[in-house]
Amino acid sequence: MASEAFEEIVADFEFLEDWEDRYRYVIDKGRAMDPLEDALKVPATKVEGCASQVWLHPRIEAGRFSFDGDSDAMIVRGLIAVLRALYNGLAVSEVPKVDAAGELARLGLNEHLSAQRSNGLRAMIERIRGVAAEAA
Template sequence: MSLPPSARQALEAFQQCPGWEQRARLLLQWGERLAPLTEVERCEANRVHGCESRVWLTAECRDGCWQFRAFSDARLLRGLLAVLLARVEGLGAAELSALDLADWFERLGLARQLSPSRSNGLNAVLQRMRQLAAEHSED
């Protein structure tokens, strides 16, 4: 599976970091790039359940390709969401369902720093993305 341009950019940036401290700083910078969701978008219907922190997710499908936007109150989680969004940008429903989240975070050098609860939360976000894509394809 080839990487979207934003995912290649993330991979190159994170692979240049020699240690966790630099990756954590880079993660926070990526999180700052996320466009905040409006008050209307931060509603219960867009909330991702299964995350300890509050996370909201919106989705739009254009020509069979998914565009997601996400936001969280937690700074580090915003960074993790940003690199997840970079990875899924423009994917179709089948590609989304085949995505190996653990492999992506391993390639970024972030897997060892993901606590079980954070890892579960990111998996919940990916599951919600898959669910939205599946619901849309049934229309």
């Protein structure tokens, strides 16, 4: 059920054999994202449970879910970019059905993220799913 954008990331990860190259790839994905406007970095968009500062700004337009995000940590910006590839453009009703843990496991992220980063990633996924559930 993964999007084409997420499948591209999976394919790129398969091509990159070394985890350090994969780590740089994730960081580059984050660098390629436009920064979140400072006006959107408010308590309502801040994600609690992350070691870094993280903001997610969800949007629902014509029944489709998308979000922008930002973080003060480059690897977390990259993780936001990966989550955007996984969720952006889905119908709101499809967002809760995504097996995020299973999809991200295809990238091997769980094995290479610290416990704090993994907790933060789960917190971001919970926020995404919660916003979509409220909108559905």
